[in-house]
Amino acid sequence: MLINIDLQANEPIYEQLKNQIMIRIARKELKPGDGLPSVRIFAADLGINLHTVNKAYQQLKQEGFILIHRQKGVVINPEIPSADGEYEEKLTRLLRPLIAESACRGMTEVEFTSFCRQLFHQLTEEGDEG
Amino acid sequence: MLINIDLQANEPIYEQLKNQIMIRIARKELKPGDGLPSVRIFAADLGINLHTVNKAYQQLKQEGFILIHRQKGVVINPEIPSADGEYEEKLTRLLRPLIAESACRGMTEVEFTSFCRQLFHQLTEEGDEG
DNA sequence: TTAACTGTTATATTTAAAGTATAACAGTTA
DNA sequence: TAACTGTTATACTTTAAATATAACAGTTAA
Known part of the structure; x- marks a missing residue:
């Protein structure tokens, strides 16, 4: 997961994270079923807090981009909802x-x-x- | 100036103001040389604070959309800078x-x-x- | 069983942005 | 002189973002 976060930017970190993930899905660098790091691992990698990653994940889940299985981890949704x-x-x-x-x-x-x-x-x- | 502001929206009021004014320039409802209300009048009309209007005006000025003459008031810039x-x-x-x-x-x-x-x-x- | 890992939830704190409330200053205009 | 401009300064409240810990419940591998 090559994700770049700008801690100095005006854009909130969790928004940057959401956008970076969506961009990688659009580029097919992330494909249906692919896994994402756990909130703790991802947070440590980026040097940010666990809750910031969790906030991004929760919103991506709410919007249908990812699936979260309690102990299996986070996965790209194979059926992202179409534009309505x-x-x-x-x-x-x-x-x-x-x-x-x-x-x-x-x-x-x-x-x-x-x-x-x-x-x-x-x-x-x-x-x-x- | 028919401007609608949503005080409950997530978008900051001064951003809404900037956008509404730019949209009206694009629609040619506001033409080069047209005047905008003074910060006090505009604030009173919208039921918001003078400084919120001033913040929108300062940024629109900085970005080249309006001209501000100290005592003559605020005017749509006849020469808005082109996209660079x-x-x-x-x-x-x-x-x-x-x-x-x-x-x-x-x-x-x-x-x-x-x-x-x-x-x-x-x-x-x-x-x-x- | 134990240890290590998941997502999740709760609480508390700090920081920064947005917005408000007053007040004053300097220049113009009627 | 009075009323209006934009501008600046100060102080305050509210909210969102981010962090810091801690704990819980369920899974998985040693």
Whole structure:
């Protein structure tokens, strides 16, 4: 698990952890059924507290990305819930300010969507680890 | 200035304010040279503190969206800085987690970019106020 | 059985950000 | 002079994030 955490960043550590794990699932560096470190091991590796890892795990579990078996450990969910109406609402809420600022700064619709397409590519096609 | 603020939301009030103003600039409901309420008036209208409005204004000024003349008030900047490398870095940092989660949830590149295109349209083409 | 490991829960504490409450200053305008 | 600007300063409360310990319940291997 090559995870980089920036302790100085504005973004909360547990959010960074969630994002890093989701990014690795998208890149297929983490595949369905793959295991994640225990909260204690992961916390020790990253030099952070056990509860911070646990908070990330609990939210990832709540959102359907991982399964937690009491003594078997943490595993990537083979059936991550598809994007539904609720998720699209969340996505809209988060994307709208980014699109607004980009438009204010002169980016066209084509420029913005091309930018997204390129990022999407990097996240799903790049790398040899998957 | 029809601005809606949700005092119960997780998103900080000054962030909501910044976003609402940027969205209205993108929609051309706010045009170059248009004035914004004074910090005191705006705060009173929204039922919040003067400093919260001031914080939003200071950041919008810092990012080039507004001009502040000491006694003349606050005005939409006619020359909002274009998207540069630094902005694209920020945009990448904010978009990557959204794209990763969308990919995990089965959205394709086409579906995601279409979603963005639609949102972009709503923000720049919709409404009669502009 | 014992020891070592899981996730989970509880409690207490520290730190930083967000927001509020007042107050004052300096400059402009009617 | 009075009323309005943005700005700055100080003090306070509330909340979220993160840490520090400790313990519990269940599993697994020695």
